[in-house]
Amino acid sequence: MIKITPETPEEADLLARIAPDRIPRHVAVIMDGNGRWAKRHGFMERIKGHEAAVEAVRATVRSAGQLGIAFLTLYAFSQENWSRPKREVSALMRLLEKFLYDEIPEMMENNVRLIVSGEINRLPDFVRKAMNHNMNQTGRNTGLVVNLAVSYGARHEIVEAARKFAADVLAQKCSLDSLTIETFPRYLYHPELPDPELLIRTSGEMRISNFLLWQIAYTELVVMPVLWPDFRRVHLLQAIVEYQSRERRFGGVSGEAAP
Secondary structure, eight states: OOOOOOSSHHHHHHHHHOOGGGOOSEEEEEOOOHHHHHHHTTOSSTHHHHHHHHHHHHHHHHHHHHHTOOEEEEEEEEGGGGGSOHHHHHHHHHHHHHHHHHTHHHHHHTTOEEEEESOGGGSOHHHHHHHHHHHHHHTTOOSOEEEEEEEEOHHHHHHHHHHHHHHHHHTTSSOGGGOOTTTGGGGSSOTTSOOOSEEEEOTTOOOOOSOSTTTTTTOEEEEOSSOGGGOOHHHHHHHHHHHHTSOOOTTSOTTOOOO
C-alpha cells in the first residue's frame, strides 16, 4: 500500500504511473558516489560525502516504508573498503555508530526493523555494540526490514555458506545429495529474505561490486547517474517506474508465467 503524498509535480506523475500491486518486495541498493560528491562540492575529505549520504539513507528508508516495500538491503561497506586509508575507515566507523544510535527513534516511529549482513567480527567493538543495541530496540517491529550490508562481500558469503554445508555433511546432519539450488540459500546470511526484484546502483557505474551475487540471478538492474548523497524519494520512484516497465521472463519467453 502506497502512503505517499506527492510533494512535486514530478512525484505526482511518477506515482500515477506506479501499479501498487507490482511494488517490488525486496529492493537492494549499491550506494555509490559519496567521494565524488565530496569532490564536486569542494571538500578535501571524502568523509564529507559519507556524512551527506546519511540523509539519502534516511529518505530512502522512509520512502521504502511508504511505498510498501517489505525488505531494503543497503550496501554500506564492502570487504574491499577495508583497504581504504585508515583515517577514512575510522571516520566511517564512527559515522556508522552515530547513525545506528540516532536513527532508532524514527525507526521505532515507522515500524522499521534492522538486520545486518557481513563479516561482522571485523568491525570495531563500538560499532557491533551500536548494531546490537539498534537490533534489540527494533527487533519487534513488523514493518520494513532494513538489511544493512556491512563488511560484506558476496564471494565470502558464498564460501562461508559452502563451509557451513560441508560441516553439516561431516556432522551427518545432511547428505551431499541434499544440496540443491533450493537448499543452498539456507546457508546464506539471511535465508528468510526473498531475492531482490530490483537492484539500484547510483553514480552511473556499471558494476555489481561483489554484492549479492547469488541472490541477484534474475534481479532487474537500474543504474542511475545521481550520486548517492543526492538520492531522494523521486529517484526511488523513477527506479520503480523503470522496474515496472520491464517484462520479467526468468529465462522463458514472453507471455510465460513467472516462477
